[in-house]
Amino acid sequence: MRKETILPESKDTAFRDLIIKSPGGEKIPTCMQCGICAGSCPVSHEMDYTPRQLVRMIQLGLRKEVLNSNTVWICTTCFSCSVRCPRGIHPTELMETLKPIAMSEGIRNKNAKFDNVFSDVIKKNGRASEFLLISKYSLSEPGMIKQAPFGFSLFSKGKLPLSVDKMEDTGELDAIFKLGEKTEEKAETKTNPGKKETGEKENAEPETEK
Amino acid sequence: MPENEPAQKKIGVYLCRCGGNIGDVIDLQAVADSLKRENVIVNIQDYLCSSAGQEKIKNDIEKGKTDRALIGSCSPKLHLETFRSMAKNAGLNPSLLEITNIREQASWVHDKESKESVNSKARGLIKGAVARISSIEALVPLEKKLVDRTLVVGGGIAGITTALELADGHEVMLIEKQPYLGGHMIGLSKTFPTLDCSQCILTPKMVAVHNHPGITMLTQTEVADVKGSAGDYSITLKHSPRYVDIKKCISCGACARKCPSGAIFLPFAQAVPQAYMIDMSKCKNCGACVKVCPRDAIDLDAKETTSSVSVGAVAIATGFEPINPSFIEEYNYPAPNLLTAVQFEEMLSAKSKTGMRLQKADGTFPDRVAFVLCAGSRDFTGRGKKYCSKVCCIYSQKQAQLVKKMKEDAEAWIFYIDMRSAGRRFEEFYHHTQEKGVNYVRGKVAEIIPQKDSTLMVQYEDTNLGMKGREIFDMVVLCPALVPSAGTKELADKLGVPLGDDGFVEEKHVKLDPVNTLNQSVFAAGCVLGPKDIHDSVTEGISAAHKVSQFLGKGMILIPPEKPMILECNGCGDCVKACPYNALALEGGKAVLSPLACTGCGVCVPACPIKGIEIRNFTRNQLKTQLKAILGEGPGVIVFIDPYAYAAADIAGVNRRQYSSLIRFVSVPSIHILDADVINAAFEHGASGVMLIEGTTDEKLTSRSDELYKKLKKDTRKHKKPLRYSHIETAQYEKLTDLLNVFAAQAGAKAEKRSRKEQADEKESAAE
Ligand SMILES: Cc1cc2nc3c(=O)[nH]c(=O)nc-3n(C[C@H](O)[C@H](O)[C@H](O)COP(=O)(O)OP(=O)(O)OC[C@H]3O[C@@H](n4cnc5c(N)ncnc54)[C@H](O)[C@@H]3O)c2cc1C
Ligand code: SF4
Ligand code: SF4
Ligand code: SF4
Ligand code: SF4
Numbered sequence: 009m010r011k012e013t014i015l016p017e018s019k020d021t022a023f024r025d026l027i028i029k030s031p032g033g034e035k036i037p038t039c040m041q042c043g044i045c046a047g048s049c050p051v052s053h054e055m056d057y058t059p060r061q062l063v064r065m066i067q068l069g070l071r072k073e074v075l076n077s078n079t080v081w082i083c084t085t086c087f088s089c090s091v092r093c094p095r096g097i098h099p100t101e102l103m104e105t106l107k108p109i110a111m112s113e114g115i116r117n118k119n120a121k122f123d124n125v126f127s128d129v130i131k132k133n134g135r136a137s138e139f140l141l142i143s144k145y146s147l148s149e150p151g152m153i154k155q156a157p158f159g160f161s162l163f164s165k166g167k168l169p170l171s172v173d174k175m176e177d178t179g180e181l182d183a184i185f186k187l188g189e190k191t192e193e194k195a196e197t198k199t200n201p202g203k204k205e206t207g208e209k210e211n212a213e214p215e216t217e218k
Numbered sequence: 219m220p221e222n223e224p225a226q227k228k229i230g231v232y233l234c235r236c237g238g239n240i241g242d243v244i245d246l247q248a249v250a251d252s253l254k255r256e257n258v259i260v261n262i263q264d265y266l267c268s269s270a271g272q273e274k275i276k277n278d279i280e281k282g283k284t285d286r287a288l289i290g291s292c293s294p295k296l297h298l299e300t301f302r303s304m305a306k307n308a309g310l311n312p313s314l315l316e317i318t319n320i321r322e323q324a325s326w327v328h329d330k331e332s333k334e335s336v337n338s339k340a341r342g343l344i345k346g347a348v349a350r351i352s353s354i355e356a357l358v359p360l361e362k363k364l365v366d367r368t369l370v371v372g373g374g375i376a377g378i379t380t381a382l383e384l385a386d387g388h389e390v391m392l393i394e395k396q397p398y399l400g401g402h403m404i405g406l407s408k409t410f411p412t413l414d415c416s417q418c419i420l421t422p423k424m425v426a427v428h429n430h431p432g433i434t435m436l437t438q439t440e441v442a443d444v445k446g447s448a449g450d451y452s453i454t455l456k457h458s459p460r461y462v463d464i465k466k467c468i469s470c471g472a473c474a475r476k477c478p479s480g481a482i483f484l485p486f487a488q489a490v491p492q493a494y495m496i497d498m499s500k501c502k503n504c505g506a507c508v509k510v511c512p513r514d515a516i517d518l519d520a521k522e523t524t525s526s527v528s529v530g531a532v533a534i535a536t537g538f539e540p541i542n543p544s545f546i547e548e549y550n551y552p553a554p555n556l557l558t559a560v561q562f563e564e565m566l567s568a569k570s571k572t573g574m575r576l577q578k579a580d581g582t583f584p585d586r587v588a589f590v591l592c593a594g595s596r597d598f599t600g601r602g603k604k605y606c607s608k609v610c611c612i613y614s615q616k617q618a619q620l621v622k623k624m625k626e627d628a629e630a631w632i633f634y635i636d637m638r639s640a641g642r643r644f645e646e647f648y649h650h651t652q653e654k655g656v657n658y659v660r661g662k663v664a665e666i667i668p669q670k671d672s673t674l675m676v677q678y679e680d681t682n683l684g685m686k687g688r689e690i691f692d693m694v695v696l697c698p699a700l701v702p703s704a705g706t707k708e709l710a711d712k713l714g715v716p717l718g719d720d721g722f723v724e725e726k727h728v729k730l731d732p733v734n735t736l737n738q739s740v741f742a743a744g745c746v747l748g749p750k751d752i753h754d755s756v757t758e759g760i761s762a763a764h765k766v767s768q769f770l771g772k773g774m775i776l777i778p779p780e781k782p783m784i785l786e787c788n789g790c791g792d793c794v795k796a797c798p799y800n801a802l803a804l805e806g807g808k809a810v811l812s813p814l815a816c817t818g819c820g821v822c823v824p825a826c827p828i829k830g831i832e833i834r835n836f837t838r839n840q841l842k843t844q845l846k847a848i849l850g851e852g853p854g855v856i857v858f859i860d861p862y863a864y865a866a867a868d869i870a871g872v873n874r875r876q877y878s879s880l881i882r883f884v885s886v887p888s889i890h891i892l893d894a895d896v897i898n899a900a901f902e903h904g905a906s907g908v909m910l911i912e913g914t915t916d917e918k919l920t921s922r923s924d925e926l927y928k929k930l931k932k933d934t935r936k937h938k939k940p941l942r943y944s945h946i947e948t949a950q951y952e953k954l955t956d957l958l959n960v961f962a963a964q965a966g967a968k969a970e971k972r973s974r975k976e977q978a979d980e981k982e983s984a985a986e
Contacts, residue, residue: 038598042635043679046686047664048548052679053686061684092548092664094597 014068024069032101039063045089045099055079059089059099066102080106081119118149131185134175139168227352229258230284231344232275234266234291236321243325244340245333249290252341252851256348259283267297272304279308286314288351290344292321293868296727311356313779313835318347319883322871327955328879335879338852342882346848353843354835357779362814364449364775365530367391368766371441371709374401375752376744377535378423379759380766384533385432388770391527392427393439395705397460398489399424400568401537402745407566409752410616411643417488417568424490437464437491440705442524444712447817448739449775452528459520460495466515467493473507473516482507482516488568530775531739531766532713534723535759536706538745540698541594545601549593553668554579555693559589559610562617562695576624579672584628584692587621588676589614590663591634594699603699605720608749610697611638615651617695622654631657631689633678659687666694700749711915713740716862716948722748724865724948733762736865736948739775741765779834780818780887784809786830796825798918819919820891824926833891841892842899844884849903854882855958855965856905858889862913863946863954870951877955878962880906888912889943890919890926894933901937907965908934910943911954920945938972940965 012018027033039060046058057065057077065074080103089099110120125145129137142159146152162168175181231253235241241264250260259278263271266289278284287310289301294317302312320340328336366388370381373394381392398404404424406416427433442456462473462482469492473482481500484492493515496507501518508516540560543551550556555578565572578584591610594602611634618630637658639648652658665677674694679686702721710717715735718724723742726734733741743758744750750758769775784793789807801816802809809831823831832838845856855878859867864885870877886892889910900908910930912923927943934941942961946954 035598040596040635041681042592042596042662043660043681044662044664046679046681046684047661047677049686058679058684058686060679060681094592094599094602094662096599 012073014070018072019069020071021069023071023074024066027066027102027105030105032098033105035095035097036063036066036102038095039067039097040095042094044092044094045097048088048092049083050086050088051082051084055082059083059102062102063097063099074106075110075113075115076117078117078119079103080110081117081123118151121145121148127185131181133172134178134181135173137169137172139170140172142168228283228285229256229348229352230275230278230287231258231260231348232266232271232287232289232291233260233262233320233344234271234289235262235264236292236325237264240291240321240325243329243333243336244320245337246290246340248337249341249344252345253348256345258288258348266291267300272301275301276304276308279305279310285310286351287316288344288347289315289317290320290340290347291317293317293319293323293871295865295868311358313357313359314351314354316347316351316354318343319868320344322868323883324879326871326874327876329874330876331879339854339879339882342848342851342854345851346844346882346884349847350840350844353840357834359776359779360781360813361774362449362777364770364773365451365528366770366773367527367529368531368533368770369393369441369451369453369527369529370533370535372401372535372537372703372744372746373399373427373435373437374535374537374744374755375403375420375423376537376746376755376759376762377401377533378420378427379756380533380535380741380743380762381427381433381435382423382430383760383763384766385430387767388432389434390432391434391436391529393436393441393455395438395440395536397437397495398485398491399427399435399437400490402560403752404488405560405564405567405569407563407620408616410612411647413616413619421488421490421568428490435491441709441712446528448737448777449530450528451530451532451739452526453532455525455527457523457525459522460493461498461501461517461520462494462496463513463515463517464491464493466513468513469493470512472510472512476506476510478502478504478506486569530770531741533762533766534709534713534715534735534740534742534746535744535762536703536709536746538700538749539703541603541701543593543696543698546594548664549590549666549696550668551666551696553666553674554672555584556666556668556674557693557695559613559617559695559697563613566620576621578692583625584621585625586629586631586689586691587618587693587695588631588633588663588674588689588691589618589695589697590666590676591632591697592662593696596635597699603701603720605699605748606638607697607700608638609700609751611636612644612647612751614695614697615639615648615656618656619651619654622656629657631659631691633659633661633663633676635660635662700745702746706746713737714914714916715740715742716865716913719949719951720748721949722746733758733765736862739769741769777814778818778887780836781813781816782811782818782820782822782831782833784811784831786828787826788828788830790827792827793822793825793831796821798922819888820886821919821922823891824893824929829893829895833887836886836891838893838895841884841886841896845896845900845905846903848882848884849900849905853904853906853969854880855907855909855962856900857881857883857909857911857958858886858892859883859911860886860888860913862915862948863911864913865948866913866946866951866954869948870955873951875951875955877958880962880966881958888914888919890922892926892930894930897930897934897941898937901934901939905939906969907940907942907961909941909958909961911957912943912945913947915947940968 028036043060046052046060049059052058057079062079083103087100122145129140233246246262253260265271298317302315305315306312324340368390370377370392381390384390403416403420409416427435438458440456443454445452479500479502482494482496484494540558566574595607598604614632621628621630639645659680661678661681663676663678667675673690675690677688714737716724723746725732733743735742741762743762744755787808791804793809794802799815799817801812820833889912897908931941944957
């Protein structure tokens with residue numbers, strides 16, 4: 009990973025303040041970098057910044073790095089970090105705060121894409137379908153072609169059924185999605201009043217291959 | 219009667235800006251201007267406590283410009299004594315100088331509210347205080363003879379030091395809960411930072427205590443009850459049975475050789491006192507030991523006994539204990555080879571049960587040892603303790619060094635968040651431990667998982683690298699948060715000593731009076747004042763001994779003169795029955811007070827059916843005058859507060875806990891002096907609510923509070939305004955501010971409702 013220098017201009021205090029003021033964010037300034045969150049996290053080794061580092065970057069207001077990191081998308085919402093943090097910080101909740109902000113800025117790294125595909129499938133069918141998930145995700149993520157042989161072997165063992173199990177009445181579900189979209193819009197106007205820089209962010213995918 | 223004194227009192231009001239601490243928030247000039255019609259002289263200074271500030275007041279007194287001084291400044295707990303001794307030197311009776319707290323209880327806690335609301339509070343408080351000071355009488359403190367004997371509670375290094383330092387000049391009784399002296403130090407291996415062996419430096423001190431003619435040492439002894447008052451306590455001690463007479467036993471061991479169940483033993487070879495003891499849970503009551511003892515020292519029927527001792531001073535040195543780490547689920551304590559640092563030390567100490575060998579559960583040496591720091595410390599979630607336990611960073615490095623010393627190729631890992639090694643010789647100690655090849659990992663351990671083979675898996679993030687790691691260890695040592703010994707609270711309550719919100723004894727002043735408590739005859743030393751090392755415990759032991767000696771050296775104690783005066787008496791005896799301290803008696807058909815037994819609690823005041831009793835300088839009329847003046851400057855909530863709760867309000871101030879500026883504290887020696895007359899007056903003068911806040915832990919008073927509150931509630935009902943009672947101990951300042959806010963809001967809402975209703979009623983009657 010290329011290392012950058014933290015310069016006065018890399019810090020976005022408005023972004024930092026916004027996160028600190030969001031629900032559960034007020035304790036972020038008291039993080040002592042003990043690392044029990046990252047040590048407890050079952051997936052921190054897959055993240056380009058551990059939860060501890062993410063909290064640190066927020067303390068500094070490193071907006072670009074925070075929003076482009078895959079951390080928020082890798083998080084499984086297991087809450088291990090949150091129950092153990094001795095300062096009462098809620099990294100799990102922090103991830104939830106950051107996701108809509110990253111989306112509204114049009115940040116689409118491969119982990120975010122997976123989240124998108126997943127929610128699309130649910131939105132349409134009301135239920136998850138491994139087949140749809142994998143095929144749609146492969147279309148948007150060319151790197152997935154490498155996984156094709158594995159997919160075929162799963163398919164041949166009957167682990168990837170083609171039939172899609174649909175929900176009968178998706179009324180309530182639709183309402184939930186509508187609500188979500190509204191929140192997203194709000195996040196957008198809050199963080200980005202007026203300006204749109206989506207194009208640039210498209211290429212800002214961090215190098216996370218491990 | 220003070221009310222009849224001639225009226226030309228020359229009151230000097232001195233207001234302190236306290237740099238900007240007060241002056242930036244409160245408009246002191248406006249306060250001064252509001253006093254124009256009061257016939258007082260007003261003076262504003264930057265720092266009244268400075269020599270220039272004090273000189274000004276002194277001059278005014280000496281020149282006859284002032285014969286009563288009111289100071290508006292920081293809490294009286296800080297400088298009242300200083301100002302009063304200045305007043306005394308200048309020829310003024312000290313009781314005619316008072317302080318109104320406009321810093322901890324105003325400028326520091328309302329700086330987020332509107333200027334006007336804070337200013338009107340300040341004006342009210344000062345005007346109330348002016349009214350009060352013109353109404354009080356000059357009193358002379360009473361003198362009581364001190365008992366020249368000190369009780370030292372706790373026989374750890376702090377208590378031992380206090381006792382030895384005192385004993386050459388004063389009689390000392392040292393009591394210890396355990397069957398032997400030494401506290402935690404006798405369970406230590408080597409001692410940082412110099413690595414001398416703990417028992418080698420401690421044993422001579424324990425023996426000195428044992429042999430000192432001025433020290434009576436009692437083990438297996440605790441305080442059961444405390445009677446009397448500062449300077450003259452009668453303390454009941456409780457002794458649990460040892461079944462072996464310490465004075466007779468010569469430690470020959472004949473008994474232990476005959477005992478079939480290993481129930482009789484010497485705690486350990488160097489134990490002081492040197493005497494066997496019986497573990498009754500193991501004893502079969504066969505009497506074999508009794509028969510064989512050459513000195514007839516054993517009594518299997520011994521029972522718990524009590525005794526009584528009178529003392530003038532008490533030094534609390536009850537130390538600490540490690541928190542039980544089992545509440546940290548992710549560490550899975552207890553498990554084989556997962557120990558606390560205290561258990562690790564004991565294995566290598568005088569108390570060792572393994573022949574001073576470090577060993578795993580299976581008896582072999584652990585080749586890989588991990589030390590897990592901050593286990594339960596530095597935690598702000600309520601799960602652990604907020605504070606840093608201070609000694610673990612250093613002792614864990616000592617322990618790691620010992621591992622390396624015992625086996626050079628053994629591995630010792632220290633998992634830390636911040637390596638705290640401040641102070642003389644400590645950074646060198648850290649450096650030396652690094653040189654020994656100890657492995658330091660910066661990261662709080664996330665999980666400890668016991669494995670089937672009794673090893674332990676430790677999972678963590680190496681925060682310097684941002685990488686997660688897992689290691690297998692033979693032994694894992696948890697460095698637990700250190701908490702006050704069990705029973706600290708009960709003991710402190712009995713002695714009327716407040717604790718901090720961390721449970722440790724509160725110092726009289728954190729920096730300037732570190733071994734005095736808020737009770738003038740009780741002192742403290744060592745870890746009961748917070749975690750610390752031996753060096754600091756000893757320093758405090760020496761300091762406490764000095765302070766005790768200074769206190770007892772005066773021979774006399776001054777006790778507050780605010781006692782009841784019996785103005786009218788029909789001999790009914792109600793007050794005699796009510797007094798919780800037997801300070802009143804009927805003589806010749808009239809109630810008579812013994813002032814030295816009286817604590818000034820005021821229970822007798824509302825007890826007298828003909829209102830014949832008043833507390834000096836806190837009479838009904840004096841309180842009413844003060845209330846009227848306070849409320850004349852705008853509406854507010856009157857909060858009667860006793861000295862213990864007052865201290866909580868001060869701590870809230872020091873911590874800048876904001877609360878409603880409607881709150882007006884009125885300091886009273888105890889809330890039990892109040893009756894409906896006073897509360898009704900507060901309501902009549904415009905209080906939107908009244909609170910009674912009591913902080914004393916004296917059960918003789920708190921057990922009456924509920925009844926008092928119910929009675930007051932009934933007798934003030936006609937005003938339809940809220941009245942509330944709360945018990946707030948000194949440590950509970952956060953609860954205090956929360957309560958004040960809730961109550962102020964309630965009282966405000968009620969007042970608004972009332973005024974809306976009144977307006978509506980008016981309209982209605984106008985329409986009619
Ligand atoms: C694992 C560990 C290692 C340490 N290593 C070092 C070191 O190497 N060097 C160093 O300088 N410091 C070290 N310390 C710190 C050291 O132990 C303390 O500074 C010291 O023991 C404090 O002495 P104390 O007398 O205040 O308290 P304690 O040692 O706790 O003694 C208090 C005594 O009071 C008794 N007691 C408690 N309650 C009552 C009661 N109600 N009535 C009667 N008696 C009562 C207790 O039984 C005890 O004997 C270490 C601490 C720990 C936890
Ligand atoms: S556990 Fe809490 S305090 Fe520790 S690094 Fe993570 S967020 Fe910070
Ligand atoms: S909630 Fe997310 S960040 Fe926290 S430990 Fe679980 S996966 Fe890791
Ligand atoms: S002394 Fe060190 S290990 Fe102990 S609580 Fe403080 S920081 Fe943690
Ligand atoms: S003030 Fe209290 S202690 Fe004193 S006489 Fe009255 S009731 Fe008794």
